[in-house]
Amino acid sequence: xxxxxxRLLRAPLGVGQLPAAKAAAVTIARSRRFTSxxxxxxxxxxxxxxxxxxxxxLRPEQVYVCDGSQxxxxxxxxxxxxxxxxxxxxxxxxxxxxxxxxxxxxxxEKQTFVCSDKxxxxxxxxxxxxxxxxxxxxxxxxxxxELDAKFPGCMQxxxxxxxxxxxxxxxxxxxxxxxxxxxxxxxxxxxRIMTRMGKRVLDELEKPGKDFVRCVHSVGYPLKPGQxxxxxxxxxxxxxxxxxxxxxxxxxxGSGYGGNSLLGKKCFALRxxxxxAQKEGWLAEHMLxxxxxxxxxxxxxxxxxxxSQCGKTNLAMITPSLPGxxxxxxxxDIAWMWFDKxxxxxxxxxxxxxxxxxxxxxxxxxxxxxxxxNADTIYTNVALTSDGGVFWxxxxxxxxxxxxxxxxLDQENWSADAGIGPAAHPNSRFCTPTRRCPNLDPKWEDPExxxxxxxxxxxxxxKTIPLVYETFSWQHGVFAGLCMRSEATAAAADHKxxxxxxxxxxxxxxxxGYNMCKYMEHWHELEQRPGVKLPKIFHVNWFRxxxxxxxxxxxxxxxxxxxxxxxxxxxxxxxxxxxALGIIPKPGVINVEGLGPIDMEHLFDFSKAELxxxxxxxxxxxxxxxxxxxxxxxxxxxxxxxDRIAKxx
Numbered sequence: 001x002x003x004x005x006x007r008l009l010r011a012p013l014g015v016g017q018l019p020a021a022k023a024a025a026v027t028i029a030r031s032r033r034f035t036s037x038x039x040x041x042x043x044x045x046x047x048x049x050x051x052x053x054x055x056x057x058l059r060p061e062q063v064y065v066c067d068g069s070q071x072x073x074x075x076x077x078x079x080x081x082x083x084x085x086x087x088x089x090x091x092x093x094x095x096x097x098x099x100x101x102x103x104x105x106x107x108x109e110k111q112t113f114v115c116s117d118k119x120x121x122x123x124x125x126x127x128x129x130x131x132x133x134x135x136x137x138x139x140x141x142x143x144x145x146e147l148d149a150k151f152p153g154c155m156q157x158x159x160x161x162x163x164x165x166x167x168x169x170x171x172x173x174x175x176x177x178x179x180x181x182x183x184x185x186x187x188x189x190x191x192r193i194m195t196r197m198g199k200r201v202l203d204e205l206e207k208p209g210k211d212f213v214r215c216v217h218s219v220g221y222p223l224k225p226g227q228x229x230x231x232x233x234x235x236x237x238x239x240x241x242x243x244x245x246x247x248x249x250x251x252x253x254g255s256g257y258g259g260n261s262l263l264g265k266k267c268f269a270l271r272x273x274x275x276x277a278q279k280e281g282w283l284a285e286h287m288l289x290x291x292x293x294x295x296x297x298x299x300x301x302x303x304x305x306x307x308s309q310c311g312k313t314n315l316a317m318i319t320p321s322l323p324g325x326x327x328x329x330x331x332x333d334i335a336w337m338w339f340d341k342x343x344x345x346x347x348x349x350x351x352x353x354x355x356x357x358x359x360x361x362x363x364x365x366x367x368x369x370x371x372x373x374n375a376d377t378i379y380t381n382v383a384l385t386s387d388g389g390v391f392w393x394x395x396x397x398x399x400x401x402x403x404x405x406x407x408x409l410d411q412e413n414w415s416a417d418a419g420i421g422p423a424a425h426p427n428s429r430f431c432t433p434t435r436r437c438p439n440l441d442p443k444w445e446d447p448e449x450x451x452x453x454x455x456x457x458x459x460x461x462x463k464t465i466p467l468v469y470e471t472f473s474w475q476h477g478v479f480a481g482l483c484m485r486s487e488a489t490a491a492a493a494d495h496k497x498x499x500x501x502x503x504x505x506x507x508x509x510x511x512x513g514y515n516m517c518k519y520m521e522h523w524h525e526l527e528q529r530p531g532v533k534l535p536k537i538f539h540v541n542w543f544r545x546x547x548x549x550x551x552x553x554x555x556x557x558x559x560x561x562x563x564x565x566x567x568x569x570x571x572x573x574x575x576x577x578x579x580a581l582g583i584i585p586k587p588g589v590i591n592v593e594g595l596g597p598i599d600m601e602h603l604f605d606f607s608k609a610e611l612x613x614x615x616x617x618x619x620x621x622x623x624x625x626x627x628x629x630x631x632x633x634x635x636x637x638x639x640x641x642x643d644r645i646a647k648x649x
Contacts, residue, residue: 038065040162044205047179050214051162054181058218059153060160066188068164068198076185084231085186086378090388093375097390098186099408100257100381103236106427107259107266109510112136112241114271115143116514122245124517130624133502134509134516143242150220150238150253157223158183163191164201164212167269167336167350172447174282174336174348176273177201180215180263184233187217187261190378190431193353195264213248213272215263220254232256243267245275245513258355258380258429269334269350271513278514278522282338286507288316289331289347289450291441292563295324300567303335303347304456304540305507307486309427311458311542311555313356317368317439320560322591327560328441329368329434330450332356337452343531346449351434358382358428360394365556368439369430377432381408383423392424453570458540459486459504464610465541467553467590467603468562469582470569474527476582477537478520479637481506483618487543503621517629524633536570539582544603552599561591580611580644608648615642 040051040063055063066072077096080086086096113136114122123135138146161182168175182188191197205212220235239254250267252260259266273284287303306312316332331349340346354372358379361369373379383391386404396416399405407414407423414423434444443450457480471477482505503509505516512519527534540562542555565585568575576583584604592598619638622630630638 038067038199038202040065043162043202047164047202047205047212050179051181054216055160057152058155058160058181058183058216060155060158060183062159063162064159065162066164066192066198068192068200073189073192076189080185080189083185083229087384089379089384089390091385092377092389095373095375095377095379095390097379097382097384099232099410101232101234101236102409104232104234104255104257105381105425106257107510108239108241108255110136111239112243112510113138113143114243114245114513115140116245121514121518123512124515124626124629126625127623127627133625134505135512140244140246143244147240147242147251147253150240151216151218151251154218154220154222154253155183157225157227159185161185161188163188163197164199164205165191165195165197165264166201166204167195167264167273168348169445169447170196170200170204172348172449174338174449175350175447176213176268176276177205177210178213178215178264178268180217182217182261184217184219184256184261186256186378187258190258190262190355191264193376193378193431193433194262194351194355196352211248213250213268215250215252215268217252217261217263218254219256219261241267243271243513245272248272248276258431262355265334265351265355266511269336270508270511273336273350274508274511274513274519277336278518282336283523283526284513285335285337286333286511287331287335287347287455288312288333289329289335289349289452290316290318291328291330291443291450292560292567293326293328294564294567298567298571300453300570301330301347301450302454302456302563302566303337303452303535304458305481305484306458307460307484307502307504307507307509309357310460310486310507313354313369314361314366314556315559317366317372317437318560319367319439319557320563321557321594322560322564325560325564328439328444329437330441330444331434337449339526339529339532340448340451343529343533345452345533345535347452348447348449349434349444353434354430354432354437356430356432358390358392358430359422359424359426361392361430362394362398365394368437371438372436373430373432376436377430379428379430381425381428382430383407383414392428393422393426452535454535454566455537456540456566457481457484457506457537458542459484459507460543461485461501461541462487462543462545462549464606464614465539465544466581466584466606467542467544468538468540468565469579469584470566470576471537471539471582472578474534474537475524475633476637476640478523479634479641480537480539480582481523482520482634484539503618503625517626517631520634521631524631536566538566538569546599546602552603554595554598558595565590580641580648581606608645611645611648615645 089095122137163180219233221233235254277284293299313332337347405414
């Protein structure tokens, strides 16, 4: 589609031919004819102004407006192959593998900022001398100064792509639109999978009152005339991922990794969207959305918040082991929720694709995902097999013995016994269209969303927290969300390789777009609205271990046994018993038929001493991170928990 690349810039801004290393690829693309075209001149005034102002600042060689067509996508994929950034996988249909540099493999929390005029609008104030764990803030003026030293001229020698995209089904009352500018073809190809992208969005923006979030991304690797490019351009020492909520603006510099460069995802759909949600009276949450139908034909929808790499995608795409149960995917990562005219909480999935962790995914843990990723998928930092396929840790039983493996670091003849590290990066990813999922819910793109019957919180807790418990009330549920803790995962560069227990309130710790204390108050405010019908709130923990360190609960498809109990509680069945933490299943209620020996007593066991320690650690966390800032209803819930613990034998 480079036939439609338009030359917006004038000579002083860097007009010229692409570097010699790229000329052949561009010539090939330009030799093709296309029947439609978009130009900067044809954009609506607000979009055109945004594009032209940034073109003058960033000084790209060319500006290209994406229409989202298959024709365009194939040209981009061809160019990425010619430039050595993608390798086509012969074993699958239209699948590719990308490899980043070792320095650009995960989200960078320490370099991620929310910039509002007042610090207290963005982040809580920690105790003096304590580093905040709930977000980073700088004033817009200070951050503008820092970015002014990075962005000018950063796209020299590259094409600036204009990506019109929609988060949510086009036409949904809750959908929001964005325009992302990027100098990465990899980002364009990935955004086409992850969002509804192209001319339809530009047409929607022509309607009265429509606005868009302004997104600018650069790999931060400009090319001088004649300079040879690198396989994965990035600038890891200068990475910045910045949200300006008051401007509805996102800027990302220096990273090509999807979590930092696909700005429709966490940057827009959580950080910016959560601030919009607070203003407009809805919720933007780090949650999957799952439809569950019982053998009796009763259907319920569940939203669930887990930290990254804690099983969201596996649960969203679950294959139930219990006969007669049916599970259907609406979304695996992000939920936007609001109350309809009848007071029901409804949710849409703002994304269009799945950006899932590859490592650990297999036919046992997530067979639906394995079917989904066999076509139209971009893999990142996985291993390559000699038969033209992919490999990662977890697929050992699903690969032929005579197949050779080349690791993500290009180590040939890789083997687990060689002691040279994993075959795939622990945060390796697949980027694949949601529409390919075999258990897709028929209402996954319903513009009115789906009604939510239950909300689950959860994380990786090897001890203390039981397999499942129901909270006593909405306020208690919000308190349970605040108290979430989980072992750190490879999804964040700052914690990879470390087994530490992190507080992760609402699974939103890295994604809050505004002060978490105000976020809790926003959840509390929802309960005060007249006529609302609130879903029940539960907490789950698939990761309890025995004294030998082995998982007690089998997880994966067997988690439907826990969801069965959740649904029964939503129907008001008397199948629970009260404890200090909440309502847990009565003995024998969880269906474990066919599982073999399971230490159910251990899964629900917690002592007075353990819960006392849990509270002490939470209070220490509050004193460090939120001194004097907890909402009164949270203090009430904290005291109520302490009172219940005190009554334990």
